[in-house]
Amino acid sequence: MAGMTSSARPLLNRRLAEFGTTIFAEMSALALRTGSINLGQGFPDTDGPxxxxxxxxxxxxxxxxxxxxxxxxxxxxxxxxxxxxxxxxxxxxxxxxxxxxxxxxxxxxxxxxxxxxxxxxxxxxxxxxxxxxxxxxxxxxxxxxxxxxxxxxxxxxxxxxxxxxxxxxxxxxxxxxxxxxxxxxxxxxxxxxxxxxxxxxxxxxxxxxxxxxxxxxxxxxxxxxxxxxxxxxxxxxxxxxxxxxxxxxxxxxxxxxxxxxxxxxxxxxxxxxxxxxxxxxxxxxxxLALPDSYYTGLRDDLRAKRDVLAAGLTEAGLSVFHTAGTYFVTADIRPLGESDGVAFCRALPERAGVVAIPTAVFYDHQEAGAPFVRFAFCKKKEVLEEAAHRLKGAAASG
The missing domain is CATH 3.40.640.10 (Type I PLP-dependent aspartate aminotransferase-like (Major domain))
Structure with a gap:
């Protein structure tokens, strides 16, 4: 940049030095570039009431x-x-x-x-x-x-x-x-x-x-x-x-x-x-004044979607952890012969047309989260079914 003095001091506040672009931005951009189903970032694909x-x-x-x-x-x-x-x-x-x-x-x-x-x-x-x-x-x-x-x-x-x-x-x-x-x-x-x-x-x-x-x-x-x-x-x-x-x-x-x-x-x-x-x-x-039936319906709908995605991931060969809350499923990729969740997620859009988030990025002890991958199920049922189909197909061809 014109006029900028040379200095050994970096521009970014040192307290933020370890934080770059978020994994959500990276994987969402990858989804757009590859036309993949984005099960990475946790946002619904339909509006609320x-x-x-x-x-x-x-x-x-x-x-x-x-x-x-x-x-x-x-x-x-x-x-x-x-x-x-x-x-x-x-x-x-x-x-x-x-x-x-x-x-x-x-x-x-x-x-x-x-x-x-x-x-x-x-x-x-x-x-x-x-x-x-x-x-x-x-x-x-x-x-x-x-x-x-x-x-x-x-x-x-x-x-x-x-x-x-x-x-x-x-x-x-x-x-x-x-x-x-x-x-x-x-x-x-x-x-x-x-x-x-x-x-x-x-x-x-x-x-x-x-x-x-x-x-x-x-x-x-x-x-x-x-x-x-x-x-x-x-x-x-x-x-x-x-x-x-x-x-x-x-x-x-x-x-x-x-x-x-x-x-x-x-x-x-x-x-x-x-x-x-x-x-x-x-x-x-x-x-916030909606009746209890709204919250019950929301929970029932998401539970059904959780079950669709969990079943699809299991059929694709991943080991799936039980989701008791949120709208995310965490899966272990080691049954697929994989152990690096970051590499797995970066390759997954090309291999299967699906985007997920490597859980290791949420750890200080990254080795503890290395084989785990997070998928969001706050999507339309047909989108989850298509994602499961793609993952199963990729596993079969791999």
């Missing part, structure tokens, strides 16, 4: 949200979020002081970490983890400490002793994600109770990413950590509308916590986006 979309259109036409909404979020949405937490989980939050609307859950995570973590603080996160966790910890100057979920039979399990041993005098926060992306694990009541007792015993803050709270299947149950004794006052609970209502592009998320924690998180959030998604906030407020 028509009445929710029409609510956004009404807000736009009525001039609601077209200018800056209030910094904490519109009152209607904050009230709806508080009502949702009360109705679903018996958690009472004051919509005026204990709810904060954010630009999706990703901003809520970033704002929470930037506000609550200082250089030298350790943040324990369950590995593998959503990639923004690592970047947000780095931006805050913290040190991430991964505790690895390991295969145990047909699911991934948290080693509670390993979690306890990871806590040191420098630990500031536990960053918990359940239902868990990418493994599909849903932490049990016993596991959550252990985490809660540990947090209280060691006086730790807890940030919980619960964006898949309504996407739980079979015997699994989502139980917010904030419901456990001693946890409401130390937990920042995060969720969003994108996964629950299939409008991921709207980027409407939220935080519920004590007034002190919400004020702290808002102090960082106001210098990120300040506000966002004005008209969509009104629509999400209406969406």
């Amino acid at each position: 028509e009445e929710v979309r029409e609510a956004a259109v009404r807000a736009l036409r009525d001039g609601r949200g077209n200018q800056y909404p209030p910094g904490p979020g519109i009152p209607e949405l904050r009230t709806a979020i508080a009502a949702h937490q009360q109705r679903r989980y018996g958690l009472a939050y004051d919509p005026d002081t204990e709810v904060l609307v954010t630009a999706g859950a990703t901003e809520a995570i970033a704002a929470s970490l930037l506000a609550l973590v200082e250089p030298g603080d350790e943040v324990i996160a369950l590995e593998p983890y959503y990639d923004s966790y690592a970047a947000s910890v780095a931006l805050a100057g913290g040190t991430r400490v991964p505790v690895t979920l390991r295969p145990d039979g047909n699911r991934f399990r948290l080693d509670l002793d390993e979690l306890r041993d990871a806590v040191t005098g420098r630990t500031r926060m536990l960053l918990i994600n359940s239902p868990h992306n990418p493994t599909g694990t849903v932490l049990t009541r016993e596991e959550l109770a252990f985490i809660a007792e540990l947090a209280v015993e060691r006086d730790l803050l807890v940030v919980t990413d619960e964006v898949y709270e309504h996407l739980v299947f079979d015997e699994a149950e989502h139980i917010p950590l904030a419901t456990f004794p001693g946890m409401r006052e130390r937990t920042v609970t995060i969720s969003s509308a994108g996964k629950t209502f299939s409008f991921t592009g709207w980027k409407v998320g939220w935080v519920t916590a004590t007034p002190e924690l919400v004020t702290t998180v808002r102090s960082a959030k106001q210098y990120l986006t300040y506000v966002s998604a004005g008209p969509f906030q009104y629509a999400v407020a209406e969406a």
Whole structure:
């Protein structure tokens, strides 16, 4: 660039040096280039409820949200979020002081970490983890400490002793994600109770990413950590509308916590986006009031799609882990004679016309995730059936 001085110092902030283009961008670009079925990035290929979309259109036409909404979020949405937490989980939050609307859950995570973590603080996160966790910890100057979920039979399990041993005098926060992306694990009541007792015993803050709270299947149950004794006052609970209502592009998320924690998180959030998604906030407020039948239908539809994809992957020769929550299936490629998930995913579009995500990119201990690959099943049934057909054909010809 003309006029740029030569310097040994790189342009990118050193805290972000380890983070390049996200794997989602890379694999989605590969899907476009090869015309493959994209089961990589987790977004639905159909919109959510028509009445929710029409609510956004009404807000736009009525001039609601077209200018800056209030910094904490519109009152209607904050009230709806508080009502949702009360109705679903018996958690009472004051919509005026204990709810904060954010630009999706990703901003809520970033704002929470930037506000609550200082250089030298350790943040324990369950590995593998959503990639923004690592970047947000780095931006805050913290040190991430991964505790690895390991295969145990047909699911991934948290080693509670390993979690306890990871806590040191420098630990500031536990960053918990359940239902868990990418493994599909849903932490049990016993596991959550252990985490809660540990947090209280060691006086730790807890940030919980619960964006898949309504996407739980079979015997699994989502139980917010904030419901456990001693946890409401130390937990920042995060969720969003994108996964629950299939409008991921709207980027409407939220935080519920004590007034002190919400004020702290808002102090960082106001210098990120300040506000966002004005008209969509009104629509999400209406969406949160949908009857229980909506959530049941969503769960049943996704469970059926999970089963279609899991069966197809099994027929293609992969070993499939049970998905108790989220809309991802994790598979082990070693039965195919493969062991490098990154190489496998980069070759898969040419071999089978399907895109997936290598799970290793979500690990600090990449060798622990090397043979695992994540597939998204939040797609039309016929798309999943075609993907399964392609994978089976590629396996047969390979």
